[in-house]
Amino acid sequence: xxxxxxxxxxxxxxxxxxxxxxxxxxxxxxxxxxxxxxxxxxxxxxxxxxxxxxxxxxxxxxxxxxxxxxxxxxxxxxxxxxxxxxxxxxxxxxxxxxxxxxxxxxxxxxxxxxxxxxxxxxxxxxxxxxxxxxxxxxxxxxxxxxxxxxxxxxxxxxxxxxxxxxxxxxxxxxxxxxxxxxxxxxxxxxxxxxxxxxxxxxxxxxxxxxxxxxxxxxxxxxxxxxxxxxxxxxxxxxxxxxxxxxxxxxxxxxxxxxxxxxxxxxxxxxxxxxxxxxxxxxxxxxxxxxxxxxxxxxxxxxxxxxxxxxxxxxxxxxxxxxxxxxxxxxxxxxxxxxxxxxxxxxxxxxxx
Amino acid sequence: xxxxxxxxxxxxxxxxxxxxxxxxxxxxxxxxxxxxxxxxxxxxxxxxxxxxxxxxxxxxxxxxxxxxxxxxxxxxxxxxxxxxxxxxxxxxxxxxxxxxxxxxxxxxxxxxxxxxxxxxxxxxxxxxxxxxxxxxxxxxxxxxxxxxxxxxxxxxxxxxxxxxxxxxxxxxxxxxxxxxxxxxxxxxxxxxxxxxxxxxxxxxxxxxxxxxxxxxxxxxxxxxxxxxxxxxxxxxxxxxxxxxxxxxxxxxxxxxxxxxxxxxxxxxxxxxxxxxxxxxxxxxxxxxxxxxxxxxxxxxxxxxxxxxxxxxxxxxxxxxxxxxxxxxxxxxxxxxxxxxxxxxxxxxxxxxxxxxxxxxxxxxxxxxxxxxxxxxxxxxxxxxxxxxxxxxxxxxxxxxxxxxxxxxxxxxxxxxxxxxxxxxxxxxxxxxxxxxxxxxxxxxxxxxxxxxxxxxxxxxxxxxxxxxxxxxxxxxxxxxxxxxxxxxxxxxxxxxxxxxxxxxxxxxxxxxxxxxxxxxxxxxxxxxxxxxxxxxxxxxxxxxxxx
Numbered sequence: 003x004x005x006x007x008x009x010x011x012x013x014x015x016x017x018x019x020x021x022x023x024x025x026x027x028x029x030x031x032x033x034x035x036x037x038x039x040x041x042x043x044x045x046x047x048x049x050x051x052x053x054x055x056x057x058x059x060x061x062x063x064x065x066x067x068x069x070x071x072x073x074x075x076x077x078x079x080x081x082x083x084x085x086x087x088x089x090x091x092x093x094x095x096x097x098x099x100x101x102x103x104x105x106x107x108x109x110x111x112x113x114x115x116x117x118x119x120x121x122x123x124x125x126x127x128x129x130x131x132x133x134x135x136x137x138x139x140x141x142x143x144x145x146x147x148x149x150x151x152x153x154x155x156x157x158x159x160x161x162x163x164x165x166x167x168x169x170x171x172x173x174x175x176x177x178x179x180x181x182x183x184x185x186x187x188x189x190x191x192x193x194x195x196x197x198x199x200x201x202x203x204x205x206x207x208x209x210x211x212x213x214x215x216x217x218x219x220x221x222x223x224x225x226x227x228x229x230x231x232x233x234x235x236x237x238x239x240x241x242x243x244x245x246x247x248x249x250x251x252x253x254x255x256x257x258x259x260x261x262x263x264x265x266x267x268x269x270x271x272x273x274x275x276x277x278x279x280x281x282x283x284x285x286x287x288x289x290x291x292x293x294x295x296x297x298x299x300x301x302x303x304x305x306x307x308x309x310x311x312x313x314x315x316x317x318x319x320x321x322x323x324x325x326x327x328x329x330x331x332x333x334x335x336x337x338x339x340x341x342x343x344x345x346x347x348x349x350x351x352x353x354x
Numbered sequence: 355x356x357x358x359x360x361x362x363x364x365x366x367x368x369x370x371x372x373x374x375x376x377x378x379x380x381x382x383x384x385x386x387x388x389x390x391x392x393x394x395x396x397x398x399x400x401x402x403x404x405x406x407x408x409x410x411x412x413x414x415x416x417x418x419x420x421x422x423x424x425x426x427x428x429x430x431x432x433x434x435x436x437x438x439x440x441x442x443x444x445x446x447x448x449x450x451x452x453x454x455x456x457x458x459x460x461x462x463x464x465x466x467x468x469x470x471x472x473x474x475x476x477x478x479x480x481x482x483x484x485x486x487x488x489x490x491x492x493x494x495x496x497x498x499x500x501x502x503x504x505x506x507x508x509x510x511x512x513x514x515x516x517x518x519x520x521x522x523x524x525x526x527x528x529x530x531x532x533x534x535x536x537x538x539x540x541x542x543x544x545x546x547x548x549x550x551x552x553x554x555x556x557x558x559x560x561x562x563x564x565x566x567x568x569x570x571x572x573x574x575x576x577x578x579x580x581x582x583x584x585x586x587x588x589x590x591x592x593x594x595x596x597x598x599x600x601x602x603x604x605x606x607x608x609x610x611x612x613x614x615x616x617x618x619x620x621x622x623x624x625x626x627x628x629x630x631x632x633x634x635x636x637x638x639x640x641x642x643x644x645x646x647x648x649x650x651x652x653x654x655x656x657x658x659x660x661x662x663x664x665x666x667x668x669x670x671x672x673x674x675x676x677x678x679x680x681x682x683x684x685x686x687x688x689x690x691x692x693x694x695x696x697x698x699x700x701x702x703x704x705x706x707x708x709x710x711x712x713x714x715x716x717x718x719x720x721x722x723x724x725x726x727x728x729x730x731x732x733x734x735x736x737x738x739x740x741x742x743x744x745x746x747x748x749x750x751x752x753x754x755x756x757x758x759x760x761x762x763x764x765x766x767x768x769x770x771x772x773x774x775x776x777x778x779x780x781x782x783x784x785x786x787x788x789x790x791x792x793x794x795x796x797x798x799x800x801x802x803x804x805x806x807x808x809x810x811x812x813x814x815x816x817x818x819x820x821x822x823x824x825x826x827x828x829x830x831x832x833x834x835x836x837x838x839x840x841x842x843x844x845x846x847x848x849x850x851x852x853x854x855x856x857x858x859x860x861x862x863x864x865x866x867x868x869x870x871x872x873x874x875x876x877x878x879x880x881x882x883x884x885x886x887x888x889x890x891x892x893x894x895x896x897x898x899x900x901x
Contacts, residue, residue, distance in 0.1 A: 222468060236473040
């Protein structure tokens with residue numbers, strides 16, 4: 003390993019010096035006659051799948067796969083947009099519906115309808131009608147409550163967005179900042195979906211008056227400020243996922259629950275990158291992500307629901323990680339058009 | 355003639371490296387912000403500077419950096435006395451310990467500090483959560499070592515006879531301190547302050563976590579504009595502001611370091627530390643104990659406690675889980691990530707030390723012409739620049755520059771050690787430079803008189819003496835690379851994470867198990883860095899005064 007790295011370094015340095023030496027720069031990419039044997043997957047930094055599965059894909063496809071993870075979902079999409087003229091890789095996975103609109107309007111992916119995805123599931127989770135983005139998994143971003151805290155105080159657990167603004171729940175809620183966190187952005191979208199635009203700003207005004215705490219990111223909100231997790235913080239209400247309670251189970255009991263009327267449905271897509279060197283390999287990888295093995299592995303490793311709804315879920319999820327019956331939805335195109343304005347206006351109104 | 359060619363080459367190799375892997379990507383990305391439909395445009399600049407938020411962000415950045423610097427100096431100078439002028443058992447351990455925060459991942463430090471000050475935390479009653487004081491405290495946490503090491507090392511080399519003479523002539527201790535010691539230390543204090551200001555002004559993770567939503571800094575704003583809004587114009591405008599701030603710090607620091615190098619010539623070789631005595635040392639001991647105990651150990655102890663917290667009390671469960679892959683919440687075990695870290699850090703260290711040695715050798719020359727001296731001063735400052743430029747800017751810059759053969763390195767693992775080497779390079783130069791500057795020119799002249807050629811002089815004088823600084827330089831580079839997160843997170847591949855990347859991923863997952871493992875992995879990382887620094891500390895040469 004280190005020897006190949008050293009060799010790589012030598013080549014790199016030689017290349018660097020050559021580049022500095024001659025101003026004409028790099029050569030044009032060479033077209034290759036044979037089918038490519040490598041595949042580059044661009045994903046986000048939460049990407050996690052069973053190593054044995056990934057290995058199996060390499061063996062069955064005969065492709066050598068490289069994974070690149072430049073940051074969160076937003077960073078991923080922005081990097082794809084920036085590198086359109088010289089694509090980062092062959093296939094992207096992890097573009098969520100709060101960024102899907104930007105990916106679609108910038109045309110960073112090309113159409114591919116995978117046969118591995120049942121038509122009904124595809125229709126339920128599609129970003130638009132062009133199949134440029136294939137849904138792989140989804141999840142609900144919801145407010146979580148520390149049920150034991152409410153029991154101890156003899157208080158009812160709040161249920162709706164409106165409840166959160168009521169005086170009896172003053173100073174209890176912590177949310178991640180929409181400007182620096184994707185679950186935070188999902189919650190902002192939920193308030194837009196439920197209260198309208200610009201009604202959402204009035205709702206946030208009410209939340210602010212009711213003492214909502216804005217944390218930098220999910221980690222601070224959930225693991226430091228929330229009373230129901232490892233950090234034992236002061237606040238019993240936190241914006242997280244509907245699946246989070248399944249990870250807090252001790253001795254068969256979950257001390258937290260998701261408030262299913264406050265959920266925004268987040269959908270993660272994959273797509274063949276426009277200008278990919280290995281588009282066939284990219285399609286194979288999308289089929290692989292939708293295969294029964296990977297779909298069954300997604301809840302454990304990615305904490306999301308599989309897009310293929312026939313997939314069997316882990317036992318604890320059936321009990322402690324229910325999906326919302328009526329998630330709040332906002333079309334990807336609407337989000338793409340307005341997201342920057344929402345975030346800026348939200349920042350002005352809530353942070354000041 | 356051949357000699358000049360040799361020195362030019364020695365400067366050209368590191369410059370080419372920095373040019374390709376830092377200046378070119380950053381300049382390309384910043385330039386994108388000024389291009390509008392193919393033409394040059396200042397519209398982005400105007401929009402950014404018309405927004406009141408921009409000025410508030412710049413103001414916050416400067417205020418927080420100024421307060422952090424002043425506080426670090428105020429507690430760092432007493433610490434320098436205690437750790438470099440008095441002798442006591444376990445001194446090397448304390449010296450190694452104060453360096454650990456410098457390399458801890460900021461997300462972990464953020465969680466540790468926040469856990470202390472939330473209303474249910476041990477310091478919950480003080481109302482520090484989200485306060486300016488908390489940010490300043492965290493900046494001192496990270497930068498205390500910079501002041502202690504920089505000032506302490508000069509102090510250790512300071513000739514005590516001047517102070518003794520003043521005391522003999524009837525000056526009170528306060529007067530001796532004010533008229534003799536402080537002026538002698540001033541260059542080191544000012545130079546440390548400039549460096550700390552630079553670190554504080556570009557602090558990213560910890561400010562974001564601790565400051566709460568209201569505390570935007572230039573660095574966090576660049577991150578937000580680039581990676582969330584893709585507003586390259588705004589990011590470019592702010593990057594330029596940041597470069598101006600950084601360059602100003604470097605000019606000040608550089609100027610003061612040159613003065614320090616001159617001041618140093620008056621120092622003798624003898625060691626001047628005296629055994630610790632309560633009657634003389636109690637004020638510095640109390641201040642240092644308060645800082646090391648309260649500010650450094652308390653948050654680290656919080657991490658330790660959380661790493662031991664299990665569903666049924668306390669235990670080693672999370673440490674045992676670090677070895678599991680597949681069974682736990684991760685596909686790669688933490689030990690495998692640690693092995694990745696060691697491998698990349700080794701490569702980064704080799705790169706940083708080799709390039710740093712070249713830079714230090716070149717910069718330590720004493721050219722006869724003023725223009726030559728100025729050129730070397732600029733060269734020295736250029737290699738410090740990476741410390742003050744946003745990792746987001748460099749990361750995005752890589753994507754749009756190193757993107758076609760022969761340099762399509764965007765998915766290559768080689769970029770990780772290269773990025774880490776660029777971060778560690780300035781520290782290596784700062785360690786080696788004073789050693790080389792302290793070499794008496796007469797030594798070289800004597801060798802020449804005895805018939806040694808220029809290469810022979812270099813080998814038998816410069817390289818022979820600088821080898822004593824290499825241990826410390828290697829230790830610093832290694833510890834920095836081990837803990838580096840900003841640039842690494844942009845480049846690390848998901849199947850080959852480093853330890854800090856692993857900590858970041860674990861801490862982003864719900865449940866006691868993931869959180870506990872994140873804390874345990876962070877403790878392992880801190881311990882590894884402490885061991886590396888402890889070893890490096892024993893190899894410290896007297897001349898390595900800056901660090």
